[in-house]
Amino acid sequence: MAQNTVQFEDHDQQSIQYTTCYMCACRCGIKVTLENQNIRFIEGNRHHPTNQGVLCAKGSAGIMKQNSPAKLRQPLMRKPGTERGSGAFVPISWEAALDQLTNRLAHIRATDPDKLAFFTGRDQMQALTGLWAQQFGTLNWSAHGGFCSVNMAAGGNYMLPFSFWEFGNPDWDRTKYFMLWGVAEDHASNPIKIALEKLKRHGAKFVAINPARTGYQAIADEWVPIRPGTDGLLALSMIHVLLRQELFDWDFLTRYTNAPFLVIQAPGARDDGLIWRNDTGQPMIWDMRTEDFTDGMKGGTLPALLGEFTTPDGRKVKSVMSLMVEKYLAEEFSPEVASEKTGVPATTIERLALEMAQVAFQETIEVACEWTDWTGRRHDKFIGRPVSMYAMRGVSAHSNGFQSARAIHLLQVLLGTIDCPGGFCAKPPYPKPVPPPNAPAQHSAPNTSLKSSSLGFPTAPEDLVVDAEGKPKRIDKAFSWEAPLAIQGLLHMVITNATNYDPYRIDTLMLFMTNMAWNSSMNTKTIRNRLRAKDELGDYKIPFIVVSDAFHSEMVNFADLVLPDTTYLERHDTLSMLDRPISEIDAVCDSIRHPILPPNRDVRAWQEVLVDLAKRLKFPAFTHENGTPRYRDYADFIVRYERDPGIGFLAGWRGKDGTKPLRGEPNPRQWDAYVAHQSFFQYHLPENIRYYRFANQEYLEFAVEVGYLSKAEPMMMELYSEPLQRFRLAGMGLYDGPRPEDPADRERLTRYFDPLPFWYEPLEQQRVSEEDYPFFAINQRPMMMYHSWDSQNAWLRQIIAQNVLYMNRRRGQHLGIEDKSWVWVESHNGKIRVQVQLIEGCQEDTVWTWNAIGKQPGAWGLLPEAPEATHAFLMNHLISELLPEMEGERLFANADPMTGQAAWYDLRVKIYPAAPGETGVWPIFPTIQPLPEAPEPTDILRHHTHEPVNLKS
Ligand code: SF4
Structure with missing residues (x-):
């Protein structure tokens, strides 16, 4: 019997592309169905080693990032005559923007390269940004690891x-x-x-x-x-x-x-x-x-x-x-x-x-x-x-x-x-020697690339990046006596130090996708004031701020020059073996992103911009001796750049004809090979080299062969x-080499650089009274969101658009705090007003909330009256980037004394009921102006590439 069929999907109009998700740090494989130059839907790639077909809420909601009204549309410069942070911008062409930036950077490079501070947030391409900074010659480069989880990396390494x-x-x-x-x-x-x-x-x-x-x-x-x-x-x-x-x-x-x-x-x-x-x-x-x-x-x-x-x-x-x-x-x-x-x-x-x-x-x-x-x-x-x-x-x-x-x-x-x-x-490419055998670069000079990366693993005071007087040479004070093992820098201290001219004044702060004017800063309000702070002559203490982002974040508002990035579906990108690959414990794996949609606005991938700037500034690794460019663009760079002979950004399909895995000459068709193989490469380790690799002779030889190790030696x-003990001896005045002058540094080294693991009370907690501030306060990101980039997402914000403070029910009731009541939460640094929710699943002395839900009104393409702006809050206002001051002592970062990791979970607070009539979250920030030619913010909650097919009743 003939049946009427209803066609919900017009497969003839659809095509499928495989790429890598960017909605969080997991980097899952995704299968994207396209229709009419739009995404129809996103699925997990079941063949991908990372997610094996599983897709989370964020991954499928990538479609709404592509359709977000918050996307930046064109390069912008602060409107002449307006104040930084006022949000007044005018469009500028890419050529004019890059000419202006090139001139500025060329002058810095030719005079004092450290006057450029280049810090990045979403660090999925540190191999490129690190190489760029090294070629520029600035010591002042890092990604956001020091703000995020460097203690995990350093503690292991x-x-x-x-x-x-x-x-x-x-x-x-x-x-x-x-x-x-x-x-x-x-x-x-x-x-x-x-x-x-x-x-x-x-x-x-x-x-x-x-x-x-x-x-x-x-x-x-x-x-x-x-x-x-x-x-x-x-x-x-x-x-x-x-x-x-x-x-x-x-x-x-x-x-x-x-x-x-x-x-x-x-x-x-x-x-x-x-x-x-x-x-x-x-x-x-x-x-x-x-x-x-x-x-x-x-x-x-x-x-x-x-x-x-x-x-x-x-x-x-x-x-x-x-x-x-x-x-x-x-x-x-x-x-x-x-x-x-x-x-x-x-x-x-x-x-x-x-x-x-x-x-x-x-x-x-x-x-x-x-x-x-x-x-x-x-x-x-x-x-x-x-x-x-x-x-x-x-x-x-x-x-x-x-x-x-x-x-x-x-x-x-x-x-x-x-x-x-x-x-x-x-x-x-792990295991690696303990710690990995590369110390940070220590010296910069005009028009000269650094000899090595500006990040590394110090093993003795001689490796510190300090001057002859022992003062920090980096703007974030990484690898100084204050944070000797700051292997990923101290992003959270850059703005504070730069505006205090401590240790010196910089010229240009270049930020990629990090929301330092909002949820990526401790002490948000003060940091925003610092971003627009002026000297006695009326000039900005940080003279020039460049921001690259794909979306209209709160940080964009503080830029002098905005360079709009593409989305992850519009650009080439690598999850590289030279960086943070997607390997599994039994397989070498890396992956790519490639443009599956053309950008529909005047934007450029930040990677392309970096390669372009590298050509304009004539970095040695990017130009021939006669000054002509070595690489056409970023995609060409990825294929042809070799860190060592046969070792490049991508490990798959190497060799001239693409037949060599892991090591081989550049393959001009390498991108095609990745695209043909669903955008990832996987090399399964033979079983005899899958375990005890730190002492497994066959593995050690394999690792040398493919460039992961320089010697086939065991890694004890x-x-x-012993490196920690060397720093401790320096603190005790017993080290035959550099020693700190400041008694506070000596005390910190002696006390905390114990060569055997030990426990001490977190530093802020040593300085604030438990009686005055009886609660620990922490925040965490929800499974369905990742940083502030997701709380603008039309699908995801339906799950959470405002946050509350979670508190143990028994403890709350004991204090007379009612469920859903309004309370003040106060730290040594500030206070906020929030709504409490009493729950069972919370340790009795701890309160917590979701991170980065709160937004500045008008940011992120949201309506100014969106709940994120009017009913959500940030805990960041309570956290200080500096430790509470102690008499007779200089100011120290609120950070781990070894690695400089931002200690944003050390917060202690007091909580008390708001007065009758005191309701609503506080503080609320002023509304950001719309950007030129930005679409009207909307409350779009759905997306379709063709009219919905409805069944008639
Ligand atoms: S957002 Fe989800 S799908 Fe995307 S990388 Fe993260 S876990 Fe994977």
């Missing part, structure tokens, strides 16, 4: 051959016990969702440590509510339990870590706390086989894990493990004492430690496979200890986050769970960090 963040993952298929520390539900969104489903299916236990029971924590088998900033203490207390019960992986510690290395014990001497080394600089151990001292990096030994010895020249030495046992068996780390600070019951701390030990040591798994370790020893299997962990911003964004991340890693190492089946494993885990 200074102990393990890899770290949390994008450089390691649990072996989800094999792990039996998973502990998640401080991870908000936006992070690693689809991959973690897929993984948690796997764990549930396998019957693994999932423990979530977090002050708030939202997102992932809601489906945890056990939620451990913890006081913010105490995770490190919890980890060290579990270590106390393991050591007390002698539950640790003896073989793993002796073979792969510096636990048996001998440390000099000579208080007051210049070598105190350094590792005892032989004449060739190799660390010494006690060999139980020969009953003598020997080179710890020599194979065939039987190292003593514990011991105290006297060297032939009469020095006292102790093994690292002995130092750890002494330290962590102290009463301060007992579960009973730790419980008072963390809020986690002592019995829970003890039980969690013992549960993990049981799984690690009683439920060992084996993967049959022959492999060879670095000593030449053959193995017929990989031993797996199936306990894994993952940690992120909740641990990181505290001023004790570096040592806390190290404490968590130490716990993993004691259980022997690093890069083994079921454990926490590296993602290529540094449980005891």
Whole structure:
């Protein structure tokens, strides 16, 4: 019987393109259906290694970014005669804008390159921006890692051959016990969702440590509510339990870590706390086989894990493990004492430690496979200890986050769970030496490129970026005595330091996609005032601000020159092996974006602009000796640029004919190959090089071959960090080399640069009274939004368009605070008025809210009366970028004293009911003017590429 069919989709008019999502940092593969030069819909790419077809709310809502009225449409300059921040702009042509910028930058480069500060937010192309800054010759470059989660990266890199963040993952298929520390539900969104489903299916236990029971924590088998900033203490207390019960992986510690290395014990001497080394600089151990001292990096030994010895020249030495046992068996780390600070019951701390030990040591798994370790020893299997962990911003964004991340890693190492089946494993190009062997560039000079990247890994005071007097050479003071290990810079200090001329005055601040005038700053109101601050002559203290963004953010309003970016669907881009690739633990993976839609406005991809500026400024890497450009455009640069012979931005389809994976000559058709392969490349590692890669000889040789390592040498885990001890000796005045002058620096180095992980109260909390400010206050991003770029999204803002302050119900009721009532929240830095919601899933001493929902009226293409502008708030107003002042001491960043990580989770507040009649959020900011030729803000809630087909009733 003939049937009438209704055609909802006209497939003849549709085409499909594969690319990579940009709606969060996960970088999933997406399949985009196009119709009439518009997106019809977006699906997950089921073949993609990252998301395997899964798509989140943000990913599918990418369609509404493309249709957003907030898109910038043309280059703009501040209207002559108007004040910065007033929002008055006039259009300028690209040629005029780039000529103006080139002239300015050429003058800076020819006189003092550090007068350019170039900082980026969404850092998915640091390999390009870093190369650009290096070629320009400014020390002042970084991305937003220092504001986000650098403690995670540094905490790992200074102990393990890899770290949390994008450089390691649990072996989800094999792990039996998973502990998640401080991870908000936006992070690693689809991959973690897929993984948690796997764990549930396998019957693994999932423990979530977090002050708030939202997102992932809601489906945890056990939620451990913890006081913010105490995770490190919890980890060290579990270590106390393991050591007390002698539950640790003896073989793993002796073979792969510096636990048996001998440390000099000579208080007051210049070598105190350094590792005892032989004449060739190799660390010494006690060999139980020969009953003598020997080179710890020599194979065939039987190292003593514990011991105290006297060297032939009469020095006292102790093994690292002995130092750890002494330290962590102290009463301060007992579960009973730790419980008072963390809020986690002592019995829970003890039980969690013992549960993990049981799984690690009683439920060992084996993967049959022959492999060879670095000593030449053959193995017929990989031993797996199936306990894994993952940690992120909740641990990181505290001023004790570096040592806390190290404490968590130490716990993993004691259980022997690093890069083994079921454990926490590296993602290529990791593992790398501990720490990676590149120090930051230290010197800049006119018209000269830096010798190396301006970011790196200091291992001694000689690596600091300071002048002869010890003063910072970078505007953010990264790699100074104030933040010696600031491996990703201090984005949050740039504007404050620049307006204080501390350490010097800059000329131009160039920002890419970072909302420093709003939710990407601590102390938002003050930072906005700083952006328009003038000197005594009436000139701006930051003379020129360039902003590149795709959307009309609050920061755009403060620009002198606005360079409009494309969307992620309109440009070429790479998720590169030279940067932050999309690798999996068992595969080398990278991916691309390519233009699947033509821009319908006068915009250019920021990458294209950088390559164009590099040509105009005649950077050596971008121009031939005769001054002609080496590369036609960004796409050409990606294909033909080689960092080393055969190593470029993309690892797939290399070689002239595209037949060489990982390493090979440039392939002129490489973009086509990626497009033909759904925009990603994947190279599965052979099974014998999938585990124990830090000591797996075949892997080490492979890594040298493909350019991940320079030498096929084992990478020992540094449980005891000699680099930290060198800085500590400098603080104590005992270092044979640079030492700080300021007593405050000396005190900080001596106190915080402990070579073994330890816990201390976060710095702000040391300076504000718990009695006055009894609550911890934190914020997190929701699963369905990522930064402020999403709260303008017509689909996503229907899920959340205003936020409330969540508070533990019992505690709220005890204080007489009613559900949905209005309260004042006050910190040492300011106050806000917000509405409270009482909930059960929140640690009793903690309040929290969603980040970046609040907007300035008129920004982001939203109606000025949109709920985001009138009913939502930012916690940022309460947080200071500086620590509360102490008499007689200079001002310090509110940051980790080692890495400079912004400590925006250290906030303490008091909360009290608003007076009768005091309702509505406060503060509210003035309305931003519309940009020239901007479309009217609308409340579009749907999108269609053809008229909807409706069934007749
Ligand atoms: S998790 Fe969602 S938003 Fe993030 S990259 Fe994947 S699909 Fe896009």
